[in-house]
Amino acid sequence: MENSTENTDPVYKNKDYGQYRELFYTYDEQGNFQKSVGFHGTNTRVPLEQAWDLFNERIEEARLKVLAGKASPIIYYMEKILADPMGLSMMAGISLWRVKLHCMPIFFKRLSDKTLAKYAEAFNITVDQLKKME
Amino acid sequence: MMDSKSLIINYTHRQAGHCESGATSNLFNFYGIKMSEPMAFGIGTGIYFSYLPFIKLMFAPMMSFRNLPNTVFRRSTKYLGVDSTVIKNFSNVKDSMDALDKNLEKGIPTGVQVGVFNLTFFPPEYRQHYNMHNMVVFGKEGNLYHVSDTVMEHPQTLSYEDLVRVRWAKGAFAPKGKMYWINSMPKELDIRKGVELGVKKSVYEMTKVPFWLIGIKGMKVMAKDIKKWPKKHGNQKAAFYLGQILRMAEDYGTGGAGFRYIYGAFLKESGETFNNKQLLEAADIMGRTANKWREFTYLGARNCKNRTSQPVEDYGTLGDMMMEIAGMEEQVFKTVEKLKI
Numbered sequence: 475m476e477n478s479t480e481n482t483d484p485v486y487k488n489k490d491y492g493q494y495r496e497l498f499y500t501y502d503e504q505g506n507f508q509k510s511v512g513f514h515g516t517n518t519r520v521p522l523e524q525a526w527d528l529f530n531e532r533i534e535e536a537r538l539k540v541l542a543g544k545a546s547p548i549i550y551y552m553e554k555i556l557a558d559p560m561g562l563s564m565m566a567g568i569s570l571w572r573v574k575l576h577c578m579p580i581f582f583k584r585l586s587d588k589t590l591a592k593y594a595e596a597f598n599i600t601v602d603q604l605k606k607m608e
Numbered sequence: 609m610m611d612s613k614s615l616i617i618n619y620t621h622r623q624a625g626h627c628e629s630g631a632t633s634n635l636f637n638f639y640g641i642k643m644s645e646p647m648a649f650g651i652g653t654g655i656y657f658s659y660l661p662f663i664k665l666m667f668a669p670m671m672s673f674r675n676l677p678n679t680v681f682r683r684s685t686k687y688l689g690v691d692s693t694v695i696k697n698f699s700n701v702k703d704s705m706d707a708l709d710k711n712l713e714k715g716i717p718t719g720v721q722v723g724v725f726n727l728t729f730f731p732p733e734y735r736q737h738y739n740m741h742n743m744v745v746f747g748k749e750g751n752l753y754h755v756s757d758t759v760m761e762h763p764q765t766l767s768y769e770d771l772v773r774v775r776w777a778k779g780a781f782a783p784k785g786k787m788y789w790i791n792s793m794p795k796e797l798d799i800r801k802g803v804e805l806g807v808k809k810s811v812y813e814m815t816k817v818p819f820w821l822i823g824i825k826g827m828k829v830m831a832k833d834i835k836k837w838p839k840k841h842g843n844q845k846a847a848f849y850l851g852q853i854l855r856m857a858e859d860y861g862t863g864g865a866g867f868r869y870i871y872g873a874f875l876k877e878s879g880e881t882f883n884n885k886q887l888l889e890a891a892d893i894m895g896r897t898a899n900k901w902r903e904f905t906y907l908g909a910r911n912c913k914n915r916t917s918q919p920v921e922d923y924g925t926l927g928d929m930m931m932e933i934a935g936m937e938e939q940v941f942k943t944v945e946k947l948k949i
Contacts (some may be wrong), residue, residue, distance in 0.1 A: 494731045495761055497625045499869030501895035507646075507873035511623065511761070517902070518858040520909040521851035522733055525666065528848060555725070556666065556736055565778040571763070596778070598726075 529556055541608055545581030547607040548573070553595040566596035616747030621715045621756040621763045625870055626862060627681045628742040629654055630758030631719050635681075635744065636690075639793040647799075650874030651687055651806040652680030655867055656813060657783050659826040661833065665780075666736055668852035671830065673866035675813075677721055677740035677781065681788055683809070687802040691791040697784035701772055704785030708745060711789060717746040717756075721786040723777025729757070729764040729781050738860065739781040745771075800949055803878045807882040807887075810871075811941045824938045831930035846923065851912045854905045865901035867891055868937075872898055875944070882949045897936040 500508045514522075536553040540543040552562045559577070563570040569588065575581045576589075587601070594601045619638055624630025629649035634641035651654075655672050661669040667732065685692040698704035711718045723739040724730050747754030752765045766774075775785050814823040821829060830853075837846035857866035872894035879887030908926060 496759060497623045498864045499625055499873060499898075500864065501869060501872060501899055503877075505878055505892055505895065507869060507891075509625075514859075515893065515910040517854065517905040520912045521854040522859055524848065524851045524912045525736075525855060526733065528667065558664070558667070561737060561779050564780065564782075567778075 529553070534590055537607075543579060546577055546579045547604060548582060548593060550579050551593075551599070552577075552605065555597060562596065566592045568592060614749040616715050616749065616754055617712070617715055618922055619756060620747035621743070622758070623761050625760040625864065626654065626674070626867060627758055628652075628677070629870070631742045631744050631756075632684055634683045634756065634758065635717060635790055636793075637682075637717065639790055641797060644873075644877065646686050646870050646873035646877055649680060649867070649870045650810075650878065651799075651802045652684035653683070653806050653809045653813065654680045655810055655871045657824070657866075658822045658824075659830045659833075660821060662708065664779050664827075666852070668849050669833075671853065671856055672825075673856060673862060677742070677783075678786065678788065681719065681742075683806065683870075684802070685790065687805040688797050688799070690793055690797070692788065693791060694786070694788040696786055701785070702777055704710060704775060704787070705768070705772065708787060709748065711787075712745065712748050716789050716791075717744050718787050718789045719744050720775055720788075721783035722774040723779070723783060724774070725777060726770065726773045728770050729760065730767065734860065737779050738781055739777050739783055799878075800882060803882070804947060804949055806902050807944050807947050812943050815941045815945075824934050824941070827934035827937065828931060831927045831934060834930055835924050835927035847914070850908050850923075850926070854908050854912065857901060858905050865898040865905070868894060868898035868901055875940075884947075884949050886944055886947055890940050891938045893936060893943065896935060897940065900929070900933050900936065904933065 495511050495513060497509060497511050500510065502508060533550070533553045536545065536550045540547055540550045548562075552559070555562075555565075559570060559573045563573045564604065566573070566582075576585060576593075590601050590604060594604045597604065613919045620634065622630070622634060622637075624633065624645040626645070626649060629645050629652060632645045632652060632944065633645045633648040636648065640749070652675075656675040657671070657673060659669070663670040679690070682694060684690075695707065698707070708718055719742055721739075722741050722743060723737065725735050725737050725743045727735065727741070741757075743755045743757040745755050746763075747752050749765075751768050751869070753771050754763055755766055755771075756763045775783060777783060817823050820826070834850070837849055840846075841849065856862075857862065862870075872891050875887050875891035875894055879891055904926065907929070911926075
């Protein structure tokens with residue numbers, strides 16, 4: 475689906491970034507509140523970039539871990555949808571301790587198709603993609 | 609049923625700083641009441657602060673500058689005596705979409721709570737797991753729904769499948785198809801009473817809730833925590849945690865400075881309408897507080913940019929600044945504590 479044309483760039487480096495104008499309020503010296511429509515300033519861009527840098531780092535880390543066989547693809551896709559095990563357990567409807575087990579390759583191999591489908595739905599991918607990771 | 613027909617309600621989209629108060633004010637305007645965004649925000653007691661370090665949201669301590677989702681709509685309609693309906697959750701997807709279609713057929717623009725992670729028209733850099741976004745659906749054309757998202761400049765369209773996906777987003781604060789609308793508007797609205805009730809509730813929530821992480825007290829706890837971060841977590845993590853404050857305050861559709869500007873505009877507007885000195889004085893302090901917030905975010909951003917082991921700005925200074933901001937906000941709510949309009 476969407477994953478076929480994957481963009482590996484961090485989101486904020488996409489050409490779209492910062493192309494949306496938003497409404498801001500300001501307070502001037504005369505004591506009036508003003509509305510203005512504009513782009514984000516540095517004080518708002520920097521923390522966002524920081525967050526996306528961290529997310530991308532985590533995704534890359536997880537990918538290397540999976541390739542090294544230390545973790546199951548669940549970890550990679552979990553980082554990819556910016557979730558933590560708790561969030562993933564809510565999204566997939568699988569209890570937290572089971573999610574944590576499934577992050578290990580040995581338990582991941584034993585998963586039934588039903589559980590795999592649950593994960594695949596949460597990640598918005600097919601089961602095949604989940605098994606192979608990309 | 610009416611799938612092929614196009615059905616668009618004559619609804620005016622106006623951009624706003626905050627999603628829910630913008631949606632509320634647009635809905636009020638649709639029914640012929642002139643209600644600006646700050647007024648809706650203030651009467652609906654949108655202002656809030658909570659700091660919950662033991663919950664991690666996007667890998668950093670959770671803090672919130674606004675009330676729980678749907679509070680603004682619920683309270684503003686309640687305090688003004690407007691007949692409205694809120695359906696908290698549906699048991700299944702089909703019911704929720706049918707109810708929406710039925711409303712559109714009747715010509716009622718309907719607000720829905722959605723998660724932004726899969727929202728197709730949303731700026732990609734904001735697509736994180738945040739399930740408390742609000743928008744108004746005002747039309748349907750075949751498979752396409754017309755939605756007014758007040759964060760965006762113009763109305764947008766969403767397909768049926770996409771709308772289902774965002775209305776049934778999973779995770780914390782899952783919307784579960786929540787929707788709300790106004791049934792009818794009384795001829796005369798008692799804005800005076802609404803402002804009084806709204807301010808009273810906000811004063812309670814910001815200064816008197818007996819819990820140490822909510823309101824001004826929470827800000828003071830956070831100010832102390834900021835100073836500890838670099839020692840406790842190291843510089844990089846401290847910068848990320850600091851970034852969380854800035855993202856929450858400035859990025860995620862707040863109109864600037866964590867809703868403080870909007871609330872100040874509300875105090876100013878209501879003070880001018882009722883010619884009330886207390887409100888005007890509070891508005892001035894709130895405006896200056898908001899400017900202080902903005903100053904804080906500019907200073908903080910310098911720390912976030914720098915990824916080396918030494919912070920640019922001292923976390924002690926930032927903590928003191930936060931403490932000062934907390935003091936100023938306390939002053940605002942002290943000023944309007946015994947409000948007489």
